[in-house]
Amino acid sequence: MAEDRPFVAGPFAHAGRSTPMIMAWVMIALTPATVFGLGLYGWPAIFLFATTLASAVLAEAACLKLAGKSMVTLQDGSAALSGWILALTLPPWAPWWIGAVGAALAIVVGKHVFGGLGQNLFNPAMVARVALLISFPLEMTRYVAPRPLLGGDAAGFKESMAITFGLGGHVDLDAVSSASLLGHAKTELARGVPLHEALSSGFDLSSLFFGTTTGSMGETSALLLIVGGVTLIALRVISWHIPLALILGIVVPGALFHAIDPDRYLSPLVHALAASTLFGAFFIATDLVTSPVTRAGQMIYGAGCGVLIFIIRTWGGYPEGMAFAVLLMNAGTPLIDRWVRPRIYGRDRKGRPLSVTPRESK
Amino acid sequence: MKLFRIRGGVHPPERKDATKDKTVVAVPVRGTLYLPLQQHIGAPARPVVQAGDHVLKGQVIAEAAGPVSAPIHASTSGTVEAVGFYPVPHPSGLKGMAIALVPDGLDEWTEAMPPLSLDAAPEAIAKRVGEAGIVGLGGATFPSAVKLNLRERHSLDTLVMNAAECEPFLTCDDRLMREYTDELLLGVALMARALGVARTVIAVEANKPEATAALAAAAAPYPDIAVATVPTRYPMGSEKHLVHTLTGRETPARALTADIGVVVHNIATAYAVYEAAILGRPLVSRILTVSGGAIAKPMNLKVALGTPIADLIAFCGGLTEEPQELLSGGPMMGQPLRSTAIPTVKGMNGVLALVPADTRRGPAHACLRCGTCVAACPCGLLPFEIAAHVRNGNFEAAVDAGLMDCIGCGSCAFACPSRIPLVQNFHHAKGHLAAQQRAQSRNEEARRLVQAKTARQEKLAAERKAAAEAKKAAAAKARAAAEKGAV
Numbered sequence: 001m002a003e004d005r006p007f008v009a010g011p012f013a014h015a016g017r018s019t020p021m022i023m024a025w026v027m028i029a030l031t032p033a034t035v036f037g038l039g040l041y042g043w044p045a046i047f048l049f050a051t052t053l054a055s056a057v058l059a060e061a062a063c064l065k066l067a068g069k070s071m072v073t074l075q076d077g078s079a080a081l082s083g084w085i086l087a088l089t090l091p092p093w094a095p096w097w098i099g100a101v102g103a104a105l106a107i108v109v110g111k112h113v114f115g116g117l118g119q120n121l122f123n124p125a126m127v128a129r130v131a132l133l134i135s136f137p138l139e140m141t142r143y144v145a146p147r148p149l150l151g152g153d154a155a156g157f158k159e160s161m162a163i164t165f166g167l168g169g170h171v172d173l174d175a176v177s178s179a180s181l182l183g184h185a186k187t188e189l190a191r192g193v194p195l196h197e198a199l200s201s202g203f204d205l206s207s208l209f210f211g212t213t214t215g216s217m218g219e220t221s222a223l224l225l226i227v228g229g230v231t232l233i234a235l236r237v238i239s240w241h242i243p244l245a246l247i248l249g250i251v252v253p254g255a256l257f258h259a260i261d262p263d264r265y266l267s268p269l270v271h272a273l274a275a276s277t278l279f280g281a282f283f284i285a286t287d288l289v290t291s292p293v294t295r296a297g298q299m300i301y302g303a304g305c306g307v308l309i310f311i312i313r314t315w316g317g318y319p320e321g322m323a324f325a326v327l328l329m330n331a332g333t334p335l336i337d338r339w340v341r342p343r344i345y346g347r348d349r350k351g352r353p354l355s356v357t358p359r360e361s362k
Numbered sequence: 363m364k365l366f367r368i369r370g371g372v373h374p375p376e377r378k379d380a381t382k383d384k385t386v387v388a389v390p391v392r393g394t395l396y397l398p399l400q401q402h403i404g405a406p407a408r409p410v411v412q413a414g415d416h417v418l419k420g421q422v423i424a425e426a427a428g429p430v431s432a433p434i435h436a437s438t439s440g441t442v443e444a445v446g447f448y449p450v451p452h453p454s455g456l457k458g459m460a461i462a463l464v465p466d467g468l469d470e471w472t473e474a475m476p477p478l479s480l481d482a483a484p485e486a487i488a489k490r491v492g493e494a495g496i497v498g499l500g501g502a503t504f505p506s507a508v509k510l511n512l513r514e515r516h517s518l519d520t521l522v523m524n525a526a527e528c529e530p531f532l533t534c535d536d537r538l539m540r541e542y543t544d545e546l547l548l549g550v551a552l553m554a555r556a557l558g559v560a561r562t563v564i565a566v567e568a569n570k571p572e573a574t575a576a577l578a579a580a581a582a583p584y585p586d587i588a589v590a591t592v593p594t595r596y597p598m599g600s601e602k603h604l605v606h607t608l609t610g611r612e613t614p615a616r617a618l619t620a621d622i623g624v625v626v627h628n629i630a631t632a633y634a635v636y637e638a639a640i641l642g643r644p645l646v647s648r649i650l651t652v653s654g655g656a657i658a659k660p661m662n663l664k665v666a667l668g669t670p671i672a673d674l675i676a677f678c679g680g681l682t683e684e685p686q687e688l689l690s691g692g693p694m695m696g697q698p699l700r701s702t703a704i705p706t707v708k709g710m711n712g713v714l715a716l717v718p719a720d721t722r723r724g725p726a727h728a729c730l731r732c733g734t735c736v737a738a739c740p741c742g743l744l745p746f747e748i749a750a751h752v753r754n755g756n757f758e759a760a761v762d763a764g765l766m767d768c769i770g771c772g773s774c775a776f777a778c779p780s781r782i783p784l785v786q787n788f789h790h791a792k793g794h795l796a797a798q799q800r801a802q803s804r805n806e807e808a809r810r811l812v813q814a815k816t817a818r819q820e821k822l823a824a825e826r827k828a829a830a831e832a833k834k835a836a837a838a839k840a841r842a843a844a845e846k847g848a849v
Contacts (some may be wrong), residue, residue, distance in 0.1 A: 009786040011772035013374050013693040014532060017731060017779040062739045076727055118728040165610035177508075210476040226499075293733035294745065342369065342742035344764045345602070346615035351764075355623045 020138045022288075023077035025237045029228035030084060030218070030283065036211060041092035042149040043160030043219050049087045051164070052099030056083025059107035060222040069116065069164040078117050082106050083158075085283060086125040087322070088218025089276065092154075093144050093173060096164050098136060102128040123290045126323040133323070145178035178214045182274050185266060186319040194263035206271040217224050222273045229282025241295050242302035243281040247272055249306015257314070265314065278310070291332045295332075297340040304329045363563070363590045366610040368603045370740035371595040372773045374530045374694060376569060377720070379659040380653050382533040386541055388664040389677050391438045393466050395668030396705040397423065398450040398460040400499040403504045404430035409461060415442045418472035420644050423461050426492070429724075432505045432708075433495045433628040437666040439470040451690050451707055455700035463668060474642030480551060486512065487556035487639060491591065494638030495645045500524060500535075500599070500628030504710035506635070507626055510556040516620040522555050522608060523564040525573070525629035526592060526599035529692025533713045534631050536650045537662045537795055539566070539573035542633055543580040545640075549632030551584060552639050562587045563608050564629065569594045596694060597771040601626045603740055611767055615767055630711065650680045650710055655717035656685035665706045672805060673701035685715035687724070692754075693720065694772045698736050727780040735774035741767050745774035745784045752791040760791050 038045050060079030064071055081104045109131070110160065111117065133140045147154050155163060162169040179187065181199070188198035207213045211221025214281060219225075232238045234348030254268035271277060276284075285305050292301050305325045312321025343349055378733050399406040407424035415435040417423055424434040443462040450458035478490055479650045491816045492507030512518060554562045564581070566574045568591050578589045581768060592598050601615040619626055630649065638670040646667055653660035656678030663673060671688075689696035690710050699713075706713075707737035709729060714720075715752065743764045751760035767786050775784040 008698060009423065009770075009772075009783070009789045010689075011374075011694040011776045012696065012697060012698075012721045012723075013776055014724070015372065015374075015777050015779075017720050017734075017777075018724055019727040019780050022732075048451055116728065118730050120437055195702070213373050213672060217553065233815065288730045288732040291732055293736045293746070295737070298733075337744075341744065342739075343765050344615070344616070344738065344769065345369075346613055346742040346744060347592075353616055354612060356614055356617060 004071070011289050019078070020076045021076075021235055023081050025232065025235055026081055026283070027077065028086065029232045030088070033211075033218045033221055033279070034084070034222040035089060035220050036224050037088065037092065037216075039149045040146045040211065040220065041144070041217060042147055042154045043091035043157055044155055044163040047096055047160060047164035048090060048092065048096060048099045048147055049084075049217065051096045052090070052103050053083040054064055055100040055103035056080060056086070056148065057105055059104045060112075061114035061115070063108060067112065067116070073117055076117070079107055079111075082111070082124045085361035086128050087217050088279065089284075091143050092139060092217040093142070093163050093176075094139050098132060098139050103134050105131050115155055118289055121334070123284060123287045124285060126326045126330075127322045129263040130327060132356055133318075139359065141183070142173055142177050143180055143183070144173070144176050146212055146220075147213050147300070149174075168192065180214045180274075180319070181208065181270065182266075182313060182319040186313075187263065190267060192228075195266065196263060205269060205273060216276065216279075219276045219279045222278050225282060229278065232282065232286075232312050238282070238286040239295065239298065241298040242286045242305075245299045245302025246281040246285050246306040246309075247277065249303040249308075250277060250310045251306075253307060253310045271310065271313070276322040280305070280326065285326055286327070290326075290333060292333050292336045292340065294299065294337070294340050294342060297336040300336055301329050301333065304332065363469070363541050364586065365590070365592065365607055368606050368740060369742060370738050370773060371597065372738050372776050373594070374596055374776060376594075377530045377653070378532070378536070378569070381651050381662055382536055382570075384537070384660070384662050386534075386537050386649050386662045386664050389669060389674065391469060391666045393465075393670070393673065394443060395437055395440075395463045395465065396448045396450075396665060396670065397434050397437065397463060397668040398448070398458055398705065398707055399424055399434065400450070400458060401434065401469045401503065401667075402432040403502070403706040404428065404432070406459065407431060407434045408469050408570070409445045409446070409459075409463065411440055411442045413444045414642075416440070416466075417442060418470050420472040420474075420646055421846050422644075426495075426505075429457075430505055430508055432497050433493065433644075434461070435495055435646050436472075437668050438463065438465045439468050440465040440535045442664065449515070449701050449705075451697060451699060451702040451704050453697055458712050460705070463504070471643075475638070475644075477642050478552070478639040480548070481557070482552075482555070482639070484510075484556045484558055487552050487635075489637055492555070493644070494634065496634045496638060497645075497647060498533040498630060499634060499693070499708065499711065501631035501709045501711055501776070502628070506627065506631055508555060509627065512618075512620045512625055513556075513558045515595065516618075516623070516738055518557055518559050518623050518625055519561060520609060520624045521557050521559045521562040522605055522619075522626045523550055523553075523562065523626055523629050523632060524599055524601070524604055524626050525564055525566045525570075525577075528567060528594070528596045528599040529568070529694055529696070529712070531714055532651045532692050533653075534649045534662050534711055536570045538630055538633055538649055539570070540576050543576045546629065547577070547580050547584060547587065547634050548640055549636035550587060550629075552635055553627055553632060553717070559625070560586065562690050564589045565592050565598075565604055565608055566590070566593055567594045567598055578677045592794070595775075597740060597769070598772060600740065600769055600771060602769075606656065614657065645708060648706070648708060648710070650674075650706070651712045652714075652761050653712065654685065654689075654714040656681045656715035661782060667706055667708060669706045671699060671704050671706065674706065674713055675702060675715065681715055683717060686718050686721055687714075687716040689714040689716065694776065695770065724781050726782055729780055729782055731742075733776045733778060734779060738773040738777040740771060740773060740811055741769060743774075745788075748791075749782060749784050749787045752787050757795055759785045761795070761848060765791055765795075 006020035106124040106128035113119040161167045251268040254271040257265035308325035309321045405427040408427040447457040448460040488510040496506045497503040
């Protein structure tokens with residue numbers, strides 16, 4: 001409705017929330033895990049993060065200009081947030097163009113092709129991540145062990161320029177690459193090594209919990225992701241339904257299969273704390289635009305994501321399945337929203353008016 | 363009392379502190395009063411006075427024009443200046459028919475109607491309420507007598523007195539309950555008698571403990587009247603939702619609460635019933651709250667109907683700044699007033715002059731499908747989806763999605779972080795559909811008339827033809843006879 005017309009209908013009061021505020025809160029909640037991740041992987045991570053964010057904002061501006069839309073939507077922070085989330089799912093030492101191409105994919109293909117903010121069917125950051133993973137499998141699966149910014153073996157500024165931007169030399173990343181817990185487990189299982197042997201050295205739950213382990217830029221520290229996620233739930237920016245259902249969706253089948261054969265199936269705790277589970281549960285699957293609108297629908301959606309992640313991790317070709325699972329459930333969102341609706345007051349589930357039931361006399 | 367939970371709802375900032383401890387003050391009548399003929403739902407009242415007539419306070423100046431209508435009484439003594447077009451409360455801002463009354467300063471009452479006893483016949487109580495021009499004073503303005511006669515067509519067991527006062531800022535019902543407790547209960551008892559119900563529940567939101575305590579104490583002598591504290595959650599005062607909260611009974615779509623045995627009246631109406639039945643006085647004044655960030659001294663006022671809003675604002679110390687919005691009623695469902703020349707009417711329970719800090723209006727953003735409106739809707743609708751249908755001009759889909767089940771409470775738009783004017787959107791659609799329906803019935807009526815005319819003409823033509831043929835036959839016969847005769 002046009003805003004220049006006088007308001008003839010209420011309410012003339014408002015809860016005070018706004019879209020930019022929601023975006024800002026999500027960014028604030030992401031900050032601890034982000035700062036930790038950037039510190040953990042040093043300058044290359046910082047360069048990649050900045051490149052991805054800037055590319056997302058530039059792509060948004062370009063799309064708005066091309067579509068002749070108002071630049072006002074640039075200020076709501078949604079593009080920056082998409083870039084931010086994408087960056088946190090990337091291997092921290094990936095080259096700059098991975099971030100730039102990914103951000104452009106997220107904003108252009110993931111969002112504006114559908115009509116912009118609120119219109120997209122799929123989570124933009126996950127569209128980009130999957131496209132990158134399929135197109136550039138080498139860059140997207142080359143992880144490095146943590147090299148804290150303030151630690152002794154941190155990548156120097158110059159070396160980092162070479163790692164991220166390819167400027168002033170070449171760094172052989174294969175020499176420093178490492179595997180994430182899930183990647184390692186998958187490789188070892190494929191070789192027929194039982195899990196208790198494969199995970200005997202260098203992998204423990206506390207490093208998963210605190211985040212001092214190999215992984216994507218912002219997905220390592222379970223603790224900080226929980227802090228951010230719980231903050232968002234407490235502020236009612238997101239509801240608890242999707243995160244809880246998603247985690248249960250992984251943990252319940254995880255526990256079942258682990259009980260059957262602990263040497264073939266990872267423990268549910270590893271599933272819950274590993275890599276992207278918590279990041280996805282709190283920050284990706286909860287994307288407002290692409291998840292169902294009713295609480296019941298959100299539970300179904302969350303549980304679906306969780307089960308799919310478990311299936312992909314356990315039997316799929318990739319060690320990690322968050323992006324695929326979220327995209328698959330995104331596709332199911334319109335269906336869920338069609339079938340899981342609140343009952344209209346005074347009507348039955350089929351929309352017929354309730355019948356006037358005879359009352360007992362008092 | 364066992365309460366039942368309803369879905370949705372919001373918690374708007376209450377803002378009642380500005381006036382909830384302010385005793386009701388009567389505003390003296392000074393300037394000309396303007397009494398609109400349409401202060402109720404139904405047919406506008408029919409004027410029975412002319413310019414120049416002298417009237418006494420309480421005298422009928424316009425009579426009810428049909429079964430669903432209400433008479434208007436002079437709210438002070440004076441001379442009728444004119445019956446004509448004046449500013450009235452209507453969203454369009456257009457003028458409407460009203461009676462202008464110049465006070466003579468004496469405020470002289472006409473003879474009071476004979477008082478009714480507490481065991482008066484139900485019909486007599488309902489008749490008196492109708493004669494006194496009483497309408498739903500919570501803002502709905504449906505003629506109360508019609509609702510008091512519902513026992514004729516429905517089997518009723520419960521009267522719910524709606525004292526939720528769930529709109530922010532408004533405290534006039536709260537004050538009424540605290541200051542006129544005994545009078546209110548007399549009114550409630552009379553209404554219960556008129557309806558023939560076994561049980562009456564006065565429902566007060568939890569944010570008015572003083573009123574609840576006062577009512578509970580005063581209700582002790584009435585075994586059939588209970589006072590219930592309901593949760594403070596907007597829109598608790600929605601008729602169907604209040605009944606559900608108290609009784610667990612859900613009113614079917616398109617039905618009345620009377621269909622499930624419950625009638626709801628506003629608590630302020632009970633005071634008017636008391637005045638009409640016990641004092642014999644018709645409805646000539648009401649209590650309302652004047653508040654909002656732009657009002658210098660927010661107050662609860664007892665106002666003669668017809669007093670221009672400007673006088674009320676002046677009585678409250680005037681405006682401290684230009685209000686962003688001037689409203690009749692509460693901020694959630696109130697109507698914008700387009701001018702301060704608009705008079706006080708029966709259904710006006712508040713005059714609010716709101717500033718940006720009150721309205722918190724902001725730029726609209728794209729819908730994020732966040733579902734906040736879905737969680738807020740007390741009717742189980744998907745407001746964002748209905749709005750999307752309306753925006754695309756697909757009114758049929760909007761109706762299928764439940765547009766007509768929307769009670770317009772505004773919880774969705776209040777909560778929406780993208781600040782999409784959802785209620786405005788729904789009103790637009792409902793208006794469009796109503797216009798469409800009017801056009802359709804007009805077309806049907808036109809078609810019916812055209813068909814009737816064609817049928818009439820055909821019949822006429824047939825008759826003419828038959829007559830002509832008969833004449834021709836007769837002429838031929840005559841000719842034949844003549845020829846025969848000639849031969």
